[in-house]
Amino acid sequence: MSRGKRLALLLSTFAIFALMLTGCQEPAKSVFDPKGTAGEMNLDLIMTAIYIMTFVCAVVMIIFVYVLIRYRQKPGDNSIPKQVEGSMKLEMLWIIIPIILLAILAVPTLSTTFSLAETPNEKDALKVKVTAHQYWWEFEYPELGIKTAQELHIPVGKKVHFELTSDDVVHSFWVPELGGKQDLTPGQTNTMWLDAKEPGVYAGRCAELCGASHALMNFEVVAQEQEKFDQWVAKRQKPSSEPQTAEQEAGKKVFSQNCMSCHAIDGTKLKTKGDKAPNLTGISERNKIAGLLENNDKNMEKWLKHPDQIKPGTYMPSFDFLNKKDMNNLKAYLESLE
Amino acid sequence: MATIVVLIVFALFLGAILTGGYNKQMLARFRSHWLWDWITTVDHKKIGILYLIGGTIFFVIGGIEALLMRTQLFYPNNDFMVGRTFNELLSMHGTTMIFFVAMPLLFALMNAVIPLQIGARDVAFPFLNALGFWLFLCGGLLMNLSWIFGNAPDSGWTNYVPIALNEYSAGTGIDYYVLGLQISGIGTLIGGLNFIVTIINMRTPGMSFLRMPLFTWTSFVSSALILFGFPPLTAGLFLVMFDRLFGANFFDVAAGGNPVIWQHLFWIFGHPEVYIVILPAFGIMSEVISTFAKKRLFGYTSMVFATLLIGFLGFMVWVHHMFTVGMGPVANSIFAIATMAIAVPTGIKVFNWLFTLWGGKIRFTTAMLYAVGFIPTFVLGGVTGVMLASPPGDYQYHDSYFVVAHFHYVLIGGTVFGILAGVYYWWPKMFGYLLNEKLGKLNFWLFFIGFHMTFFIQHFLGLFGMPRRVFTYQPEDQVELINQISTVGAFLQAVAVVVLVINVIYSYRNRVPAGNDPWDGRTLEWTITSPPPVYNFAQLPKVRALDAFWHEKMNGKKELEPAEPVGPIHMPNNTHLPFLMSLAFFVSGLGFVFRSNEVGALGLIFVFLVMFMRSFEQDHGYHIETDEIEKTEKGASV
Amino acid sequence: MSAQVDRTDASAGLPAHPERATMEGRNKVLGFWLLLGAETVMFACFFGTYLALRGSSMDGPTTQELYQIPMVALSTVILLTSSLTSVIGVHGMHQNNYKKMMFWFGVTVLLGLSFLGLEIYEFVEYVHEGHTFTGSAFGSAFYTLLGTHGAHVLFGVTWITTLMIQARKRGLNLDMAPKFYLASLYWHFVDVVWVFIFTVVYLMGKVS
Structure with a gap:
């Protein structure tokens, strides 16, 4: 190995680091910047592990580099090195030190594992039932009598006790800034708790391969101050779902003919409350359509017309057969839902 | 339609075999063709080469799949390969790389080297050895046929249910996965069994267990892991197959099934599998480092026991793949501690390698570069492994790109570097000529830099919230640049592979004869000609120490003392039955895939028929006479 | 391999342990033990699956309602006896007594067949009672575990029969000895698996 080549390697490594640092000064959602207690607990442990492992890597690298430079075969040197069998002392050293390092990691690991598995006190916690579907999230607040989808509202500073299950395949619930993930398995209910320490909108992802649109099964957690959260709850409990204009009235009719068997809207006198697809109560106030597109009129039409192009494999059928008027009325109705 | 195709193929096959439909001349021409020799071979050296070719072809396929995925991820919301297509790519990439690349390439080296290293003329079961190869090939082909006939498996290499059931994965994609793996899995199992028996029963006089080269040792332990690790996969695949093809309800929640059973069975297999592919690589590294440092392996005995311990613990840790399944803190804690424990024997290995280098005279051949490059790379993969062992950390890492980065560090930085080191190291022994060192070094540096460029930053992708197995990300995630660097790195690796092929x-074309011992080797394989004669050793050597050849060299001798006089050597006959049997398995698999149970069953019946044909065959092999051996040996020394 | 004994002369009488007299024989015996190890793991997985799913009988009959211990006990006795007869067969082989070997292996095959007959009868009964492969997860797990065992019995019966045909043609020699030995080893294994099935599936099914 010539000196030039080693230099090239070193430089390219640095180049990668430099690029990386410029590229990710502010990643949107980072495990390193937790906004909740669980996330902080995870991070504490991650950092402990990183420190220990950096130490291990440093020791290995120092010996490694030293050995490679010091013990190269010099040209013309054909002597036979001393054949060493081993060394009891040295080998004991690298058995015992790793054990000690692992013990240092193991103790907080165990205590954190158990604290994260605790069930929060009934009174202090908000209960949310999460049901995953291909490819959307259903959030139910059993104590408040609210059902919503794609956008999870939680109060700041309060533990949220999740009950997680799936309606079809295995999914995994992950809000990187608030904490770790938990699988949602059909036929099984898992629990976990999270909280948010400051208000904000936190991105959530499905982390277990669940089908064609696994990559797009996004959701958002909106953490609000208790007061604002209560307002939101009040509004969800008494939604304004009845049409105000003739256009909206016509839209409701289109809805009842085409959408009702899958989608529910609370606070209306529709005959059925579909439960195969997201509950659309107050959809105009959500940040996103389908958890993915910015909530505006253009995107709503795009989604209604060609959902399969936006989320491959979605169960939502295409509604491009609606005539222009029906489409506009339907949109007007949906956009009036508060 | 498909059924008809299968039926026609089957009828042709049946007709040709049973009636001997071709005339005698045709048969004679067939038999004298060079291809027939390769199809019927039972010589472990040739089978090794076959594994090498098969593994390389699948490596190229799996690599192209990887490049397509990285291309898709170059921009956020790219629409090059989306949805199910992307899922098919990731599933086939993972499955191919593990089952049809890593394992066969290791089997290639094991076949080529182990009998030579223990001073054996053959493996214990030459017939099974050939069968193992053909089953692997049939399984691999069957699975890759899915690209041509309809759709490929799309539920990841882990094939989690229910997403892999009919209801959620329409078409026959998963059936290819299930049957392809089932068939190649049988091949792997008997391959592993063959090596265990070979190593236990066929060692030359004096080759005690604690004088075996470390590659033989690690392959031995790895074979034992295959033996006990593959049956859970077999069982699991049966359950999926029954659910998909025959309406069973193992995983259907509505009928009382439980999808977590599959996860357990898969990982009871899956974790040992990781050690199955890494342990032989450890062995290769030990051989290469020791040879090119001109030093005896530091702490040989502790290396052996570390290998055994890793093998044993490998079965105790599968739940660390399932920390987020919700099995409670007690189970998670127990398996966390067990997983961390594996770091200890692994650490022993790393430090023993470093201290083998310490005080040596290091020659940087390409093989050695790969071995040396392996150490820091594998240490990185190892420490992230310990980080993953801690459940609260894992809740964040799990199923994110952090995991992707971790296992590529282990599987490429460990296994692939190991395989490439082994290929450069043993190529002269297998083929009789050396690989070009200049191209080799270019190949190494491109691969090494490309590899780190692709995967190092993926650790951060995971920590910045990018789940694995996603076909896209959103612009607001701010992970575009990292993905682009990663993609460029992937293409750099592809260039490196092209350089390897050119090499x-x-x-x-410019063959440089290697001679018996091009590297100043230490073990038995370097005492015989390259490539070795069909019987390997004219006289079995008498082993007097660890690193037997080196020991004799140090005592001023040029070769080992023979343990027996020259005499006729018994060799097994070539046979076409392994090929035939694998073909029958292939037809059966294809039948089940096309939901034609009759064809599937017929194929299986034919498998048993071939089995009984073999049982009734009185195959006593043949003898190579003394004068012929002497002639060959003289020819070699001239 | 070079140290192989010439096997063309069978009449010269066999050594004390003919199955281990040749390198090939030794390899086969060791290899077969290992294969049985792998089979054990596979059966363990099916047992595990069964235990996890045996409660999920859905609309079909439960384990208590279903199992008829007397008939299963009869099956058990038959299979255990067949294990014994195969031991006597191997004993005959060790004594170089061709007739004794053939007779007792023949009895083993017959007992194996009667076991299979009983099992098929039992399955037919169960299906009539509504316990089917596709009816529930319990059904799937039950038939997979027992079916795999049954398939092993069937394979064993066929295998031993084949060996007997071969032995009729070739007599008892160093080639045949390891084959018979392995077949009997296999038969014991199948028997042991059945003992576990009897305990874990039937007895525990009656109790719980």
Whole structure:
């Protein structure tokens, strides 16, 4: 190995680091910047592990580099090195030190594992039932009598006790800034708790391969101050779902003919409350359509017309057969839902 | 339609075999063709080469799949390969790389080297050895046929249910996965069994267990892991197959099934599998480092026991793949501690390698570069492994790109570097000529830099919230640049592989004869000609120490003392039955895939028929006479 | 391999342990033990699956309602006896007594067949009672575990029969000895698996 080549390697490594640092000064959602207690607990442990492992890597690298430079075969040197069998002392050293390092990691690991598995006190916690579907999230607040989808509202500073299950395949619930993930398995209910320490909108992802649109099964957690959260709850409990204009009235009719068997809207006198697809109560106030597109009129039409192009494999059928008027009325109705 | 195709193929096959439909001349021409020799071979050296070719072809396929995925991820919301297509790519990439690349390439080296290293003329079961190869090939082909006939498996290499059931994965994609793996899995199992028996029963006089080269040792332990690790996969695949093809309800929640059973069975297999592919690589590294440092392996005995311990613990840790399944803190804690424990024997290995280098005279050949490059790379993969062992950390890492980065560090930085080191190291022994060192070094540096460029930053992708197995990300995630660097790195690796292929062609055209011992080797394989004669050793050597050849060299001798006089050597006959049997398995698999249970069953019946044909065959092999051996040996020394 | 004994002369009488007299024989015996190890793991997985799913009988009959211990006990006795007869067969082989070997292996095959007959009868009964492969997860797990065992019995019966045909043609020699030995080893294994099935599936099914 010539000196030039080693230099090239070193430089390219640095180049990668430099690029990386410029590229990710502010990643949107980072495990390193937790906004909740669980996330902080995870991070504490991650950092402990990183420190220990950096130490291990440093020791290995120092010996490694030293050995490679010091013990190269010099040209013309054909002597036979001393054949060493081993060394009891040295080998004991690298058995015992790793054990000690692992013990240092193991103790907080165990205590954190158990604290994260605790069930929060009934009174202090908000209960949310999460049901995953291909490819959307259903959030139910059993104590408040609210059902919503794609956008999870939680109060700041309060533990949220999740009950997680799936309606079809295995999914995994992950809000990187608030904490770790938990699988949602059909036929099984898992629990976990999270909280948010400051208000904000936190991105959530499905982390277990669940089908064609696994990559797009996004959701958002909106953490609000208790007061604002209560307002939101009040509004969800008494939604304004009845049409105000003739256009909206016509839209409701289109809805009842085409959408009702899958989608529910609370606070209306529709005959059925579909439960195969997201509950659309107050959809105009959500940040996103389908958890993915910015909530505006253009995107709503795009989604209604060609959902399969936006989320491959979605169960939502295409509604491009609606005539222009029906489409506009339907949109007007949906956009009036508060 | 498909059924008809299968039926026609089957009828042709049946007709040709049973009636001997071709005339005698045809048969004779068939038999004298060079291809027939390769199809019927039971010589472990040739089977090794076959594994090498098969593994390389699948490596190229799996690599192209990887490049397509990285291309898709170059921009956020790219629409090059989306949805199910992307899922098919990731599933086939993972499955191919593990089952049809890593394992066969290791089997290639094991076949080529182990009998030579223990001083054996053959493996214990030459017939099974050939069968193992053909089953692997049939399984691999069957699975890759899915690209041509309809759709490929799309539920990841882990094939989690219910997403892999009919209801959620329409078409026959998963059936290819299930049957392809089932068939190649049988091949792997008997391959592993063959090596265990070979190593236990066929060692030359004096080759005690604690004098075996470390590659033989690690392959031995790895074979034992295959033996006990593959049956859970077999069982699991049966359950999925029954659910998909025959309406069973193992995983259907509505009928009382439980999808977590599959996860357990898969990972009871899956974790040992990781050690199955890494342990032989450890062995290769030990051989290469020791040879090119001109030093005896530091702490040989502790290396052996570390290997055994890793193998044993490998079965105790599968739940760390399932920390987020919700099995409670007690189970998670127990398996966390067990997983961390594996770091200890692994650490022993790393430090023993470093201290083998310490005080040596290091020669940087390409093989050695790969071995040396392996150490820091594998240490990185190892420490992230310990980080993953801690459940609260894992809740964040799990199923994110952090995991992707971790296992590529282990599987490429460990296994692939190991395989490439082994290929450069043993190529002269297998083929009789050396690979070009200049191209080799270029190949190494491109691969090494490309590899780190692709995967190092993926650790951060995971920590910045990018789940694995996603076909896209959103612009607001701010992970575009990292993905682009990663993609560029992937293409750099592809260039490195192209250089490797050029090297093979170039070195073949400008052959530099290797001689018996091009590297100043230490073990038995370097005492015989390259490539070795069909019987390997004219006289079995008498082993007097660890690193037997080196020991004799140090005592001023040029070769080992023979343990027996020259005499006729018994060799097994070539046979076409392994090929035939694998073909029958293939037809059966294809039948089940096309939901034609009759064809599937017929194929299986034919498998048993071939089995009984073999049982009734009185195959006593043949003898190579003394004068022929002497002639060959003289020819070699001239 | 070079140290192989010439096997063309069978009449010269066999050594004390003919199955281990040749390198090939030794390899086969060791290899077969290992294969049985792998089979054990596979059966363990099916047992595990069964235990996890045996409660999920859905609309079909439960384990208590279903199992008829007397008939299963009869099956058990038959299979255990067949294990014994195969031991006597191997004993005959060790004594170089061709007739004794053939007779007792023949009895083993017959007992194996009667076991299979009983099992098929039992399955037919169960299906009539509504316990089917596709009816529930319990059904799937039950038939997979027992079916795999049954398939092993069937394979064993066929295998031993084949060996007997071969032995009729070739007599008892160093080639045949390891084959018979392995077949009997296999038969014991199948028997042991059945003992576990009897305990874990039937007895525990009656109790719980």
